[in-house]
Amino acid sequence: MQKKIKDIGELGLIRKLSQAISTDKSVIKGIGDDAAVIKFTANKYLLFKTDMVVEGEHFTRKMPARLIGRKALARNISDIAAMGGIPTYAVISLGIPPLVKATFVMELFQGINEIAKKFHINIVGGDTSKASKTFISIALLGWVEKSKLVLRSTARKGDLIFVTGNLGASFKTGKHLNFTPRIKESRFLVGKYKPTAMIDISDGLVLDLHHILEASRCGAFIYEEFIPRAPKAGLHNALYDGEDYELLFTLPGTKAARLIRNLRKSRHKFPISCIGELVDKKCGLIFIDSKYRLSKLAPRGFTHF
Amino acid sequence: MQKKIKDIGELGLIRKLSQAISTDKSVIKGIGDDAAVIKFTANKYLLFKTDMVVEGEHFTRKMPARLIGRKALARNISDIAAMGGIPTYAVISLGIPPLVKATFVMELFQGINEIAKKFHINIVGGDTSKASKTFISIALLGWVEKSKLVLRSTARKGDLIFVTGNLGASFKTGKHLNFTPRIKESRFLVGKYKPTAMIDISDGLVLDLHHILEASRCGAFIYEEFIPRAPKAGLHNALYDGEDYELLFTLPGTKAARLIRNLRKSRHKFPISCIGELVDKKCGLIFIDSKYRLSKLAPRGFTHF
Numbered sequence: 034m035q036k037k038i039k040d041i042g043e044l045g046l047i048r049k050l051s052q053a054i055s056t057d058k059s060v061i062k063g064i065g066d067d068a069a070v071i072k073f074t075a076n077k078y079l080l081f082k083t084d085m086v087v088e089g090e091h092f093t094r095k096m097p098a099r100l101i102g103r104k105a106l107a108r109n110i111s112d113i114a115a116m117g118g119i120p121t122y123a124v125i126s127l128g129i130p131p132l133v134k135a136t137f138v139m140e141l142f143q144g145i146n147e148i149a150k151k152f153h154i155n156i157v158g159g160d161t162s163k164a165s166k167t168f169i170s171i172a173l174l175g176w177v178e179k180s181k182l183v184l185r186s187t188a189r190k191g192d193l194i195f196v197t198g199n200l201g202a203s204f205k206t207g208k209h210l211n212f213t214p215r216i217k218e219s220r221f222l223v224g225k226y227k228p229t230a231m232i233d234i235s236d237g238l239v240l241d242l243h244h245i246l247e248a249s250r251c252g253a254f255i256y257e258e259f260i261p262r263a264p265k266a267g268l269h270n271a272l273y274d275g276e277d278y279e280l281l282f283t284l285p286g287t288k289a290a291r292l293i294r295n296l297r298k299s300r301h302k303f304p305i306s307c308i309g310e311l312v313d314k315k316c317g318l319i320f321i322d323s324k325y326r327l328s329k330l331a332p333r334g335f336t337h338f
Numbered sequence: 339m340q341k342k343i344k345d346i347g348e349l350g351l352i353r354k355l356s357q358a359i360s361t362d363k364s365v366i367k368g369i370g371d372d373a374a375v376i377k378f379t380a381n382k383y384l385l386f387k388t389d390m391v392v393e394g395e396h397f398t399r400k401m402p403a404r405l406i407g408r409k410a411l412a413r414n415i416s417d418i419a420a421m422g423g424i425p426t427y428a429v430i431s432l433g434i435p436p437l438v439k440a441t442f443v444m445e446l447f448q449g450i451n452e453i454a455k456k457f458h459i460n461i462v463g464g465d466t467s468k469a470s471k472t473f474i475s476i477a478l479l480g481w482v483e484k485s486k487l488v489l490r491s492t493a494r495k496g497d498l499i500f501v502t503g504n505l506g507a508s509f510k511t512g513k514h515l516n517f518t519p520r521i522k523e524s525r526f527l528v529g530k531y532k533p534t535a536m537i538d539i540s541d542g543l544v545l546d547l548h549h550i551l552e553a554s555r556c557g558a559f560i561y562e563e564f565i566p567r568a569p570k571a572g573l574h575n576a577l578y579d580g581e582d583y584e585l586l587f588t589l590p591g592t593k594a595a596r597l598i599r600n601l602r603k604s605r606h607k608f609p610i611s612c613i614g615e616l617v618d619k620k621c622g623l624i625f626i627d628s629k630y631r632l633s634k635l636a637p638r639g640f641t642h643f
Contacts, residue, residue: 038443039436043466046440050447056460060427069462071427074379083429083477087467122365122376124388126431126475131344135351138343142355155361157374161348162392165471170431172388172477 065248066185067115067232068175077176080118084109085126085170094167098137100210102144102169108235109173110152110214111278115233116184117223118177119216122155125171128164141169152216181223183282188230188249193289194309195228198279200238201266209276218303219280226292228282237273241281243318243332249283252316255309255330257323272320273333283311370553371490372420372537373480382481385423389414390431390475399472403442405515407449407474413540414478415457415519416583420538421489422528423482424521427460430476433469446474457521486528488587491553493535498594499558499614500533503584505543506571514581523608524585531597533587542578546586548623548637554588557621560614560635562628577625578638588616 038046047064056063061078062070068082086092086108092101106123113120125145129138149156154173197218203209215233222228230249234241238260246253262271284292289307296305312319318330343351352369361368366375366383373387391397391413397406411428418425430450434443454461459478502523508514520538527533535554539546543565551558567576589597594612601610617624623635 036440037436038434038438038440041440046434046443046466047464049440049444050464053444053447053451054461056462057458060460060462063460063462064464069427069429071460071462081427081429081462081479083431083463083475084465085431085433085467085475087433087469089470090468122374122386124374124386124477126388126390126477128390128392128433128473129343129351131342133343135341135343135346135354138351139354139358142358146358153362155365155368155376156359157361157365157368157376157386158388159352159355159369160389160475161351162390162473163395164392164473165394166469168433168467168469168473170388170390170465170475172386172429172431174386174479 062184067112070116070182073176076179078179078182080113080116080175080177082109082112083170083172084112085168087168088166094137096210098140099144102141103148104210105169106145106148106171107212107214109171110216111233111235113173113175114214114216114219115231115280116177117181117219117231118175119220120152120154120173120175122157122174123149123171124158125156125169126160128162128168130165130167131163133167181227183223183228183231185230185232185245186248188245188251188283188311189285190251190311190313192229192283192285192311193307194253194255194283194311195292195305195307196238196261196279196281197303197305198277199261199263199304200234200277200279201270201274202263203274203276205265212278214278215280222280222282226284226288228284231280231282234277234279234281235275237275238281239272239318239330240332245281245283246318250314251311252314252318253309253311254319254321256321259306259308261304261306367489372417375421375487378481381484383484383487385418385421385480385482387414387417388475388477389417390473392473393471399442401515403445404449407446408453409515410474410476411450411453412517412519414476415521416538416540418478418480419519419521419524420536420585421482422486422524422536423480425457425459425478425480427462427479428454428476429463430461430474431465433467433473435470435472436468438472486532488528488533488536490535490537490550493550493554493556493588493616494590495556495616495618497534497588497590497616498612499560499586499588499616500597500610500612501543501566501584501586502608502610503582504566504568504609505539505582505584506575506579507568508579508581510570517583519583520585527585527587531589531593533589536585536587539582539584539586540580542580543586544577544623544635545637550586550588551623555619556616557619557623558614558616559624559626561626564611564613566609566611
């Protein structure tokens with residue numbers, strides 16, 4: 034019997050497709066980070082990203098259309114933030130069932146437009162088509178100074194692990210629909226501390242940390258007591274719920290110490306927590322609970338298919 | 339009763355959405371041409387375009403998957419050609435029903451990859467999601483020398499109208515699935531003649547010519563005897579069938595005369611036909627048949643919804 038997509042799964046599919054691709058020297062980083070990194074000018078890289086939300090998968094038509102549209106673009110902006118960059122231009126593909134109300138589409142678009150304006154993003158093109166379910170696919174361009182680019186793959190053993198904000202209540206509170214992408218925080222971090230690696234937490238802390246660990250060939254210890262839980266969020270939510278859209282990043286010793294000193298002096302205007310450290314790859318991801326018991330965390334979190 | 343999307347139509351929808359958008363000075367041309375034109379370097383513009391194909395609308399799963407994938411990217415390339423540019427980087431969003439065969443998706447992707455390689459396009463990112471029907475949305479970047487950019491909106495009264503190749507048999511012959519985007523021809527034209535306006539014929543000759551007429555505020559005469567019909571294509575097919583993906587462009591008198599001289603001497607390696615001329619806007623689009631009878635052609639062709 035022939036294999037179906039549900040049998041090979043999303044990661045399996047992406048892996049298979051990625052293997053078929055080759056890119057030239059102008060591509061600094063292709064598939065495998067939050068956004069592609071492309072040669073641009075003498076001191077800047079171009080960032081390029083696509084992301085979509087599909088009815089029934091990422092949203093239902095009962096959610097406010099404005100927030101669905103907002104989220105569709107905000108997710109992309111969050112990926113540009115994870116590279117240390119600034120978003121610039123977007124193009125939008127809209128698939129729409131013919132019986133959808135025109136006001137739904139207008140509100141959806143209003144949400145996209147609002148967050149585009151907030152982040153000074155120009156919407157420069159689009160495409161519409163009839164479809165059986167609503168979907169929004171957005172491609173976003175951005176740029177980053179060469180000196181400020183942060184990849185997933187450049188963390189090192191001994192680096193400390195940090196996270197912005199607090200985790201685990203995104204679905205309870207609706208934050209997953211109305212979060213603010215961490216562009217400001219990212220630009221502050223790449224300017225003041227220049228993390229060795231960074232990712233946005235979209236698939237959940239454990240899975241996204243695994244993405245950094247895999248790309249950087251490291252293991253990690255993370256500590257229950259240091260993981261910043263949102264009010265009413267259980268440990269499991271903080272570890273595995275996706276869509277917090279906070280930044281997860283790593284800093285080497287001296288810089289980490291400086292950040293921690295500044296945090297103690299309340300010098301930063303947004304919360305950052307140190308949640309652990311990078312260790313040898315063979316350790317995997319080790320979770321240390323409040324009673325100092327160790328357990329190994331497998332790469333789990335939200336995946337499609 | 340609230341209006342549905344099918345009531346306002348694709349053009350109505352795009353018009354409504356476009357009105358909500360404002361762009362800054364870095365955007366030379368936003369929505370309303372084949373691709374967006376953005377400030378880039380001292381002598382180049384960036385081109386940015388998104389286009390999608392949706393199962394049931396643009397293809398059925400009975401068509402060869404490789405050709406569906408190929409077409410999804412080729413349509414975008416054709417739009418870059420219409421601006422006089424060269425395509426460079428693409429990102430791909432794939433919506434896939436979980437019960438689709440993995441080989442279908444692999445072949446689809448193979449088709450995308452083949453034409454990407456042919457045109458030296460780097461695929462630098464993607465996104466996949468479960469969906470009720472298969473869809474492929476591709477965003478494509480490219481560039482064009484400032485001196486070679488061709489818009490829809492810059493044709494002038496008195497310009498002659500030209501078209502590459504022949505028209506009307508795309509659906510009969512399968513050309514709509516395996517056409518070669520006219521990048522080579524476009525680059526030749528912008529280098530040697532610099533058209534005043536250009537568009538690719540995706541919605542049909544009449545509708546795409548109307549796009550130029552509307553953007554350039556002109557009318558046109560076109561002549562039945564000069565319209566290059568593909569073998570077995572009826573006049574109606576040549577006028578209204580979409581998806582020929584040939585180039586429709588305009589040239590002022592002297593350049594037009596030079597092109598026609600060179601065509602007579604068979605100096606060009608691909609067919610070009612002069613099909614008419616631009617006239618005052620108030621004339622609209624006038625069709626002159628083989629017996630010199632005039633009729634007015636309304637903007638009709640392929641539209642969604």
